[in-house]
Structure formats: structure tokens, C-alpha cells
Amino acid sequence: MAPHVSVVLPVFNAAATVARAVASVRAQTFGDWELIVVDDGSTDGTGEVLRTCAAAEPRVRVIERRHEGLVPALNAGLAAARGEFIARMDADDECLPERLAEQVGFLRAPANAAVGLVSCLVEFGGDGRANEGYARHVAWINSLVTPEQVALNRFIESPLAHPSVLFRCELVERLGAYRDGAFPEDYELLLRWMDAGVRVAKVPRVLLRWADSPGRLSRTDSRYSAEAFFRMKAEWIAREVQRVGGGKDVWVWGAGRPTRKRAAWLEQHGVAIGGYIDVDATKITAALGGTGRPVITPEELPALNDVFVLGYVGTRGARDYDRAVLCAHGYVEGRDFLMCA
Known part of the structure; x- marks a missing residue:
């Protein structure tokens, strides 16, 4: 009989940590996995570590492959999965004992029938002082719990830790698995599925210890660089603008060179930019060099219903200010503006 949950764990050269990850799955209070x-x-x-783990636990299945990379390994795991639900995990992370029980219970609850993917809060498994930026990122994703919070913030950064997710198997069959390319495969899958209407939520409890090892791909692989993130998500931002913007002129908050470069990727997906908004008085101009578009102050915001605003400021403090100004002018997040960076 097929198990209710298939946990998919890709691994490459993780002999030092994978046994601990496997042990955390074996310790789950939910046993049908x-x-x-x-x-x-x-x-x-x-390989030797995994064979030892599998010999001690019949629910552990090891697939040995030649080295092809993370995405082929992930998709091989998905193809072998038999469960109604699929949980993701990485070889240096640890599930807390209630993780599967809480997440399966969440998706089975009648009130959450429309939710396709559930995550959870995560514990930062690194040195918060040495890696303060990553610790702040963990605090930020832990602040986003409801489907509405996740959806509104999905274009800033990935709003969840991907090894913490559990989703309905039918989503893979209907919307496709991981894609390989010059982009972060987990974030791309999340944005693609959400673009198709998948609702994403979180169990508001810490259920995963998320490691921050020096060798993690987000630190070492160019597919996880900041520019790779911006380039990839431009397609999905453009689709959302075209869906909810209703043909309005698109204005970008932030007129610096990095912002204009990222906005140019939007134009490659059919978004016409009418102008820029900036708090820096030195940037205010009737025709920004190289673009010919105006840069205005926040006090000069165009009339509500005339434009759709994309916030491309990089710092969270500035982002909060931009949100407050837009809301004070009657703009509604998700309808009249989105934060994207």
C-alpha cells in the first residue's frame, strides 16, 4: 500500500549530515511515510551511510544515480514518489518530530481545502551573529504565514524555506516539476505554481531546523545569485502586472541604476514603464538619462486608478516607508501596487 507522504531528499556529498537528516524523519510522530x-x-x-540507513529502516528508499545535478535528482525523486503528499527536505536540515503530522493535518483540514502547498516556520540553524543577513531573512520569512501574506511578498524574495514545504502530489502532475536553468529551481517552481493559482500557507509553528552551511548552493552556485533571482522572477512579475494591472501605466519606485536594470527585464516580458518614483531629490528629472522617462517625488504620485506601482527598493526599512506612502494615497497592495525587491 502506498504511503500518505513521500519525503524527497536529494543528496550530494553529505556524508557528515545526511544520517542526522534521515534520523529526524524516522522520529516523526506521523508514521505513514x-x-x-x-x-x-x-x-x-x-552512499555507504545511506545503505546503512536503509538497512535499518524499510521506509527509506535510496536511488543511486550518476552525478547530473540537483534538478535531475529532485525530479527523479518526484517520479519515484507514491504518496498523496510530497514533502521536501535537504541533507543538512532536520525535521522536528511533529512536522509531517502538522502539515498533513493542515492540508487535510476542510478549511484549507483550497491550499495546495504548506510550509512552516523554521529555526535558523546557523550562527546568527556571523551570518546576520541570513538570520534576518529567516525572521522575515517567519513573519509571513497566511496565504495573503505569502502572495503579497512573493516577489521580494522567496517567502519560505523550500526544504520546509509539503504539497499535494497532483500539483506536479498538473503544473510540472522542477525546471533546470540559470535560476533558482525552488523559487521558480513556487512562482510558477502560484501564478497558476496555487494557494500557499504555513503552519505557524517551527517544524524545521534550516541549516546555513558554507557549502549550500545558495552561497556557491551562480543560479542563486541576486541577479539570477531578479532575472527569473521578472517573467512572473510581468504576468501578475498584466493580470491585475488592467492595462495601467506601470511606474517603478526606485530610480537607481540597479533598479533600472531590473526593470529592463520586465520590459522584455511586455511591461511598459511610464516613469520612476524616488525620494532622492538629485534623481528628480523630467527625462531620466538613457530612458527618457520622468522621475517624480512620492508627493507627486499619479492619481489612483491611473497607474500600477512596482516597489523595487532594496532595503526593508525603505520598503515599509514606500508601502505606507502608497497606502496613505489610497493604493491597495496587490491591486494597485506590488513590492518586488
Whole structure:
């Protein structure tokens, strides 16, 4: 009989941590699971560790493959999954004992029938002082719980820790699995599924210890660079603007060079930019060099219903200010403006 949950765990050269990750799945209070560990051609003894784990636990299935990379390994795990629900995990993370029980219970609750993917709060498994920026990121994603909060903030950064997700298997069949390319595969899948109407929520409890190891791909792989994130999400921002903007002129909050570069990617997806908004008086002009578009102050915001605003400021404090100003002018987030960076 097929298990209710398939946990998919890709691994490459993680002999030092994977046994702990497997043990955290074995310690779950929800017992109807299979753990599919996809060994992506490890060369450090990971295979031996996994074979020992599988010998001790019949619910652990190990798939050994030649080294092809994370996305092929992930999709091999999805193809082998038999569960109604699929949970993701990485080899250096740890599930807390109630994780599967809480997340399965959430998706089975009648009130959450429209939710397709559920995450949770996560514990930062690194040095918060040495890696203060990442610790702030964890605090930020933990502040986003409801489907509305997740949806409104999804274009700033990924609003969840991907190893913390559990989703309905039918989403893979209907909307496709992970895609390989010069972009973060987990964020791309999330934006693609949400663009298709998938509602995303979180269990408001810490259920995963999220590691912050020096070798994690987000630190070492160019697919996870800041520019790769901006370039990839431009397509999905453009689609959302075209869906809710109703043909309005699009204005971008932020007129600096990095912002204009990122806005140019939007234009490649059919978004016509009417002008820019900036608090820096030195940037205010009737025709910004290289663009020919005006830069105005927040006090000169165009009339409500005439434009759709995209906030591209990079710092959270400035983002809060921009939101407050727009709301004070009657703009409604999600209808009249979105924060994107």
C-alpha cells in the first residue's frame, strides 16, 4: 500500500549530515511515510551511510544515480514518489518530530481545502551573529504565514524555506516539476505554481531546523545569485502586472541604476514603464538619462486608478516607508501596487 507522504531528499556529498537528516524523519510522530533519498553520484562515502540507513529502516528508499545535478535528482525523486503528499527536505536540515503530522493535518483540514502547498516556520540553524543577513531573512520569512501574506511578498524574495514545504502530489502532475536553468529551481517552481493559482500557507509553528552551511548552493552556485533571482522572477512579475494591472501605466519606485536594470527585464516580458518614483531629490528629472522617462517625488504620485506601482527598493526599512506612502494615497497592495525587491 502506498504511503500518505513521500519525503524527497536529494543528496550530494553529505556524508557528515545526511544520517542526522534521515534520523529526524524516522522520529516523526506521523508514521505513514516513505523517504526517497536520491544520491546524485556522491564520492565522499554518502552512499555507504545511506545503505546503512536503509538497512535499518524499510521506509527509506535510496536511488543511486550518476552525478547530473540537483534538478535531475529532485525530479527523479518526484517520479519515484507514491504518496498523496510530497514533502521536501535537504541533507543538512532536520525535521522536528511533529512536522509531517502538522502539515498533513493542515492540508487535510476542510478549511484549507483550497491550499495546495504548506510550509512552516523554521529555526535558523546557523550562527546568527556571523551570518546576520541570513538570520534576518529567516525572521522575515517567519513573519509571513497566511496565504495573503505569502502572495503579497512573493516577489521580494522567496517567502519560505523550500526544504520546509509539503504539497499535494497532483500539483506536479498538473503544473510540472522542477525546471533546470540559470535560476533558482525552488523559487521558480513556487512562482510558477502560484501564478497558476496555487494557494500557499504555513503552519505557524517551527517544524524545521534550516541549516546555513558554507557549502549550500545558495552561497556557491551562480543560479542563486541576486541577479539570477531578479532575472527569473521578472517573467512572473510581468504576468501578475498584466493580470491585475488592467492595462495601467506601470511606474517603478526606485530610480537607481540597479533598479533600472531590473526593470529592463520586465520590459522584455511586455511591461511598459511610464516613469520612476524616488525620494532622492538629485534623481528628480523630467527625462531620466538613457530612458527618457520622468522621475517624480512620492508627493507627486499619479492619481489612483491611473497607474500600477512596482516597489523595487532594496532595503526593508525603505520598503515599509514606500508601502505606507502608497497606502496613505489610497493604493491597495496587490491591486494597485506590488513590492518586488
